[in-house]
Amino acid sequence: MLQQLGTALRMTILLTVLTGLIYPGIVTGVCQLLFKDKADGSLILRNGQVIGSGLIGQNFAKPEYFHPRPSAAGNDGYDPTSSSGSNLGPTNQKLYDRIKASADQFRKDNPDYSGPIPADALTTSASGLDPHISVANAEAQAERVAKARGANLPIIKKLIASATEHRDLGFLGEPRVNVLALNLALDRQIPKTK
Amino acid sequence: MTGNGVFQIAIYFLVILALTKPMGVFMARLFEGKRTFLHPALRWLETFTYKLTGVNESTEQRWTQYTASLLAFSIFSFLFVYVLQRLQGVLPLNPQGFKNSLVSPDLAFNTAVSFVTNTNWQSYAGGESTLSYFVQMAALTVQNFGSAAAGIAVALALTRGFARQQVNSLGNFWVDLTRSVVYILLPVSFLAALFFCSQGVIQNLHPYTVAQTMEGAKQILAQGPVASQEAIKMLGTNGGGFFGANSAHPFENPTPLANFLQLLLIFVIPAGLTYMFGVIIGDRRQGWTIFSACAFMFLVGVFCCYWAEQRGNPTLAKLGIETNATIAQTGGNMEGKEIRFGIASSALFATVTTDASCGAVNGMHDSFTPLGGLIPLFNIQTGEVIFGGVGAGLYGILLYAIVAVFIAGLMVGRTPEYVGKKIEQKEVKMAMLALIVTAFSILVFAAVSSIIQFPSPTKDAKGQPVAQSYWNPPGPATANLANSGPHGFSEILYAYTSGTGNNGSAFGGINANTPWYNLTIGLAMLMGRFLFLIPLLAVAGSLAMKKKVGETLGTLPTHGPLFVGLLVGTVMLVGALTFFPALALGPIVEHYLMQNGKLFSVLLFAIGS
Numbered sequence: 001m002l003q004q005l006g007t008a009l010r011m012t013i014l015l016t017v018l019t020g021l022i023y024p025g026i027v028t029g030v031c032q033l034l035f036k037d038k039a040d041g042s043l044i045l046r047n048g049q050v051i052g053s054g055l056i057g058q059n060f061a062k063p064e065y066f067h068p069r070p071s072a073a074g075n076d077g078y079d080p081t082s083s084s085g086s087n088l089g090p091t092n093q094k095l096y097d098r099i100k101a102s103a104d105q106f107r108k109d110n111p112d113y114s115g116p117i118p119a120d121a122l123t124t125s126a127s128g129l130d131p132h133i134s135v136a137n138a139e140a141q142a143e144r145v146a147k148a149r150g151a152n153l154p155i156i157k158k159l160i161a162s163a164t165e166h167r168d169l170g171f172l173g174e175p176r177v178n179v180l181a182l183n184l185a186l187d188r189q190i191p192k193t194k
Numbered sequence: 195m196t197g198n199g200v201f202q203i204a205i206y207f208l209v210i211l212a213l214t215k216p217m218g219v220f221m222a223r224l225f226e227g228k229r230t231f232l233h234p235a236l237r238w239l240e241t242f243t244y245k246l247t248g249v250n251e252s253t254e255q256r257w258t259q260y261t262a263s264l265l266a267f268s269i270f271s272f273l274f275v276y277v278l279q280r281l282q283g284v285l286p287l288n289p290q291g292f293k294n295s296l297v298s299p300d301l302a303f304n305t306a307v308s309f310v311t312n313t314n315w316q317s318y319a320g321g322e323s324t325l326s327y328f329v330q331m332a333a334l335t336v337q338n339f340g341s342a343a344a345g346i347a348v349a350l351a352l353t354r355g356f357a358r359q360q361v362n363s364l365g366n367f368w369v370d371l372t373r374s375v376v377y378i379l380l381p382v383s384f385l386a387a388l389f390f391c392s393q394g395v396i397q398n399l400h401p402y403t404v405a406q407t408m409e410g411a412k413q414i415l416a417q418g419p420v421a422s423q424e425a426i427k428m429l430g431t432n433g434g435g436f437f438g439a440n441s442a443h444p445f446e447n448p449t450p451l452a453n454f455l456q457l458l459l460i461f462v463i464p465a466g467l468t469y470m471f472g473v474i475i476g477d478r479r480q481g482w483t484i485f486s487a488c489a490f491m492f493l494v495g496v497f498c499c500y501w502a503e504q505r506g507n508p509t510l511a512k513l514g515i516e517t518n519a520t521i522a523q524t525g526g527n528m529e530g531k532e533i534r535f536g537i538a539s540s541a542l543f544a545t546v547t548t549d550a551s552c553g554a555v556n557g558m559h560d561s562f563t564p565l566g567g568l569i570p571l572f573n574i575q576t577g578e579v580i581f582g583g584v585g586a587g588l589y590g591i592l593l594y595a596i597v598a599v600f601i602a603g604l605m606v607g608r609t610p611e612y613v614g615k616k617i618e619q620k621e622v623k624m625a626m627l628a629l630i631v632t633a634f635s636i637l638v639f640a641a642v643s644s645i646i647q648f649p650s651p652t653k654d655a656k657g658q659p660v661a662q663s664y665w666n667p668p669g670p671a672t673a674n675l676a677n678s679g680p681h682g683f684s685e686i687l688y689a690y691t692s693g694t695g696n697n698g699s700a701f702g703g704i705n706a707n708t709p710w711y712n713l714t715i716g717l718a719m720l721m722g723r724f725l726f727l728i729p730l731l732a733v734a735g736s737l738a739m740k741k742k743v744g745e746t747l748g749t750l751p752t753h754g755p756l757f758v759g760l761l762v763g764t765v766m767l768v769g770a771l772t773f774f775p776a777l778a779l780g781p782i783v784e785h786y787l788m789q790n791g792k793l794f795s796v797l798l799f800a801i802g803s
Contacts, residue, residue, distance in 0.1 A: 001262050007368060008266035010247040012274055012340075015375070019339040020332035023380065024422035027387045031397035031421060034388070039397040041415055041445065043405070050405040053415055055394050055444040058407040065408070069533075073439075080416045081322050081402070083439035085530040085558035087703035089681035090507045091784055093793040095529065095561075103513045116516035119506070123529040126442030126540075126557045132533035136522035165534075171201055173450025174524055174536035183408055 044180065052180055056080055057131040060183060063109070064148035064192050066133070066141050068179045069120055070102055073128025085126045099123070112143040132176035135164055151190045159185050195497075195504050196519050199538030203496055206454070206542060207489070210461045214485060217462055218469025224377050225350050225370065226474065232377050243372045254363035257735025260351055261728055263367035264344055268310050268724075271340055275306035278333040279325070288326035289401035296324050304712035309337035311723035312345055312432060312583060314553055314698035315715060317707045320438020322416035327399055330436060335423045339383075342430030343374035345585030348727045349467055352589045355734030356613050357475045359742045364734055378463070379429060386425035386459060394448035397421040420445055428459035431583040433553030433698045441543070441556040442532055450534055453556060457543060460552045464581040467588040475613050479753035484591055487761040491580045492549050495569050500541035502566035503527050509791050530561030541566065544699075548573035551583030553698025560676070560685065560701040564785035567701070568777065571688055574695035576769040577632060577726075586696065589730050591761070595752065596625045596733070598764040602750055612752055614742040621736060624729035631725040633772045635694040635718045640687045640776065643671045643714065666710040674711065676703025679794030680787065684780035689715060694722035 031039040042054040052058050057068045059078050071077030072086040088095035102122040107113075118136040138160045146156045163182040167173050223230050244251050255263065278285065279302040283294040297305070301317055308315045318324040325334075347370035354364050391397050396417060403415040420436045424446055427434060434440075441447040441456060465485065472481020504526040506517045519525040519537070526537040535543070540557035547554050548570035559570055573580060579590040595612055600622045603610030610617040650668040667673065675682040681701075688701040693715040700706075706715060751757060 001266070004259070004263050004266040005270075007247055007249060008263065008270045011243075011267060011368065011371070012270040014243060014246055015340050016274060016332055016336050019375065019380070019426075020336040023384070024331045024335060024419045027384065027391075027422040028397050028399065028419055030388060031391040035391045038394050039391050039421070040400065041396045041398075041403060041417060042394050042448075043403060043415075050403060052405045052407055052413060053403075053444075055448050056413075056415060057444075058405075058409075058413055059411060060409055062409060078413065081414050083320060083322065083416075083437050083443050085439065085442070085561060085702070087558055087560040087676050087701070088529065089560060089677040089684075089701075089703070089784075090509070090527070090529075090563050091679060091681055091788050091792060091794050092677050093795040096509060096513075096793050099510055099515070100513055103515070117514055118523040119515050119517065119525055119528040120523060120533055122510075122513075122515060123527075123531075125532050126530045126555070127437075127439035127444060127532060129439070129444055130532050130534075131444055134523035134533055136516070136520060139522065167198070168449055168451040168454075171198055171205070172454050173534045173539055175522070176533045180408070187408070 044184070046184075054178065054181065055131055056129045058180060060179065063144055065183045065186070066138055066145060066179050067109070069130055069133060070098075070122065070124045071128040071130075072124040078129060080129055083127045083129055085128060086124045110141055110144045113140045115140065131178050131180060133179055135160070135175055135177055138177045138182065145186070149186070149190050149192050155190065159189065195500055196538065199500060199504070199536070202538050203500070203542050206457055207493065209458060210465050213458070213462050214465045214469050217466025218473060218481065221378070221466055221470040222473035224373055225470070230377065232381065236376050236381070240372055240376045243376065247368065249366070249368040249372070251366070251369055253366055255366050256362050257351070257364050257731050257738075260364050260367045261731045264347065265724070267340070267344060267367075267371070271310045271337055272306045275309055275333045275337060276302050278329050279305060282326045282329045285326065285328045287328035287331070287399060289399070290326070292324060292326050300709040300712040301707055304716045307716040307719050308698065309334055309432070309434060310341055311696050311719045312341035312430070312551060312586065313693060313696040313719045313723070314427075314432045314434030315693055315700065315719065316434055316698070317712055317715070319707070321435065322418075322437050327418055330423060331419055334434060335426060338423065338426040338430045338432040338434070339375050339379050342379060342426070342432065342584045343371045345583055346374045346463070346467070347371050347585065348731060349585035349588040352592055352730055352734040353471050353474050355737035356615055358738045359740060361738055362735065364738055379426060382429055382459075383422070383425040386429065386455060387421040389455060390424050390452055391421040393452040394444070395421040395424055395452065396445045416445070425459070427554060428456045428552065429463065431460055431464070431550045431552040433547060435554065441554045442558070447556055450539060453535055453539055453543070456554070457546050460546050460550050461581050463584045464550055464587040467585065468581075471588060477613060477753070480613055483753040483757055483761070484595070487758045487765075488579070488581045488591065490758065490762055491765065492545065495549065495573060495580065496542055496545040499545050499566050499569040500538055502563045502569075503541045504537050505563070507563060507788065509788060509793065527561070527563050527566065530558030532556065544570050545573065547699060548697060549578065549580035549582070551578040551586050551696045553692065555699050558702055559688070559699055560703045564781040564788055567684065568781040570699065571684070571691060571781065572769060572773070572777065574691045574697045575636065575773045576765050577629070578695050578697060579765060583696065589727065593625045593628055593730060594765050594768070595761060596621055597629070597768065598757075598760050599750065599752065601764060602760055606750070608748060608750070611743060611749060614745070615737050615740050616743060621733050624733045628726045628729045629768060632694050632722055635721045636687070636690050636773070637776060639690040639714050639718055643686050643690070643711070644683060646671045648710070664709055666708045671710060674705040674708065677794070680780050680784040681794070684784065687776055687780050690718050693718035696722050
């Protein structure tokens with residue numbers, strides 16, 4: 001047993017150096033070399049200032065922007081230092097109340113939309129940082145955004161269509177719209193007239 | 195369920211099926227000491243390891259020495275992880291300045307046990323707010339390799355027990371461990387990490403980035419060496435996320451394609467091990483039989499889960515939500531799920547991660563529908579034998595095979611045999627011991643936590659508390675839950691199930707970061723790991739000593755559809771008989787209440803008062 005302990009100690013030290021320092025070190029080096037932008041978090045800059053990451057959702061509340069899903073990350077939502085889902089179960093009164101409040105808010109924000117509300121617009125994501133909304137959710141908000149920007153609805157819909165990401169390899173995952181990318185495109189193409 | 199969703203699941207299964215044989219052939223060659231195509235590139239690292247650690251490659255160990263080596267390795271691993279966490283404040287690579295005090299002794303104990311036992315239950319709020327890059331790399335990533343390799347080693351020892359005869363040696367733990375790391379875990383992780391990074395998984399050592407959002411708010415973007423940890427987290431069926439949200443976090447799992455690779459990494463070694471078992475014992479049909487039993491249980495589970503999640507929550511549907519899938523949105527239960535994965539990929543992930551002892555999540559199981567959440571829970575309770583964890587899955591299903599031939603033997607009145615070895619009193623006793631220990635740990639801890647009360651701290655004459663209540667805030671332990679009613683019970687049951695099963699996923703609403711939960715769940719993880727694999731190593735030792743018996747007309751064939759049925763039946767029967775009462779009080783009753791629109795308010799206990 002004593003001999004096993006010696007071997008065990010040496011093996012633990014060796015693995016710590018090999019898999020805990022050398023392996024992540026080399027991966028960091030190679031990734032920084034090959035995929036620098038992605039390895040650093042797919043950051044998006046505007047006028048030299050980091051405005052977020054293309055992979056991480058952020059809050060939008062103004063009517064001229066598309067709104068993301070509700071978020072349970074941090075106190076105000078979309079806090080990447082506190083990624084989390086709501087962890088509310090299906091029979092929790094709090095979940096029901098929260099979704100009801102979100103539904104009322106959604107109807108108030110989008111008076112021109114009368115169809116059933118897409119599920120993703122009322123539910124919090126698993127990470128609380130979901131950068132996407134469903135295509136249906138974006139389309140439900142299109143009229144509000146168009147009015148707030150004094151733009152034609154077809155132009156907005158065209159922007160949604162061009163911001164839509166399709167399933168990977170044609171079958172993996174779901175079609176989705178990146179909210180930050182769409183809102184950036186809006187600001188570029190239809191600057192809000194004051 | 196949508197056609198595309200079913201298609202995704204089918205393609206996933208077919209790719210695993212295609213990888214099983216090549217992976218199994220490779221591992222069989224590797225662990226039988228033959229040269230593989232990787233030897234020219236990596237043999238030097240293997241011999242270098244032996245030289246540095248003083249291991250003699252050609253020495254073999256008896257089952258007791260093999261077990262002692264495993265335990266000694268686990269003890270030092272535990273100490274390393276514990277100490278590195280407690281000292282993170284003075285160690286390098288800590289750009290956010292996380293202090294030692296963020297990791298209390300009970301939390302450090304829980305996390306160290308968790309990563310050493312391949313559980314990766316995470317009691318802390320989230321890596322992004324608790325642990326330095328150094329701890330994530332040099333403590334947690336290392337255990338992702340070490341605990342996975344140790345699991346493969348145990349499976350190898352048991353396989354050799356069946357394959358060999360009249361010897362008392364089972365191989366060398368250190369050699370098996372080294373070969374797993376050098377030829378499988380490291381090279382595959384390296385390539386997978388690069389692919390993940392190309393998809394957007396971050397890999398850097400920068401301080402967190404401060405962004406100013408489009409609406410002018412401040413957003414702090416957590417950073418870190420994520421891709422390197424992500425790869426081995428999946429390949430080693432560890433499952434401990436770099437971030438709190440685990441594989442749901444866009445920096446851990448940014449695209450459906452990355453998600454697909456994560457799913458493949460979970461099953462590739464466990465599925466390959468079934469084939470390797472067949473090769474090493476010299477009867478490939480036996481390997482395919484185990485594979486088929488696993489595949490059957492996997493497919494039933496995944497479609498039940500997918501069906502339940504797509505069906506959604508009828509109570510919420512009344513609020514005017516679209517619940518049916520359309521071209522432009524997924525419908526179903528989207529609470530706690532990411533858009534890019536939708537319902538199908540989330541249900542698939544939840545099933546795969548609990549079939550195996552992975553425990554990574556890309557959706558929050560706590561917010562699944564009752565039946566959708568029942569599948570992961572029951573998967574773990576079966577002992578994670580549906581392909582299972584790396585190594586742990588194979589030795590778990592072989593345990594069930596022993597029980598299955600024993601039951602069949604009783605029915606027809608013959609001495610049970612499995613792959614040419616007589617299964618006698620000792621083997622059956624040890625197998626039952628392993629099953630009883632896990633059931634005991636899950637059910638007793640869950641029962642105690644459901645009823646235990648913690649007294650208020652005693653007060654002095656002025657009414658000031660003299661002693662803080664150490665174990666848990668005063669009041670019932672159920673005050674730590676985020677949900678009440680049957681769902682609250684499910685949270686507790688899931689916690690001890692996940693700990694004992696060395697899974698690590700959670701019904702995450704439970705606040706388990708108190709000494710009471712940290713220590714009891716830590717104990718559950720230790721029991722589930724070591725009191726499960728030590729009896730099996732004893733079985734391996736006893737089997738290796740036995741002579742192989744020839745196949746006769748009276749031998750019950752342990753390959754083919756009949757035995758697949760028997761094996762599946764045994765897993766289901768043992769699981770159902772043991773856990774049905776507990777499941778009835780949790781997810782099953784919740785399902786019926788949900789159908790009737792019943793809602794539960796959380797009883798508000800002031801935590802920390």
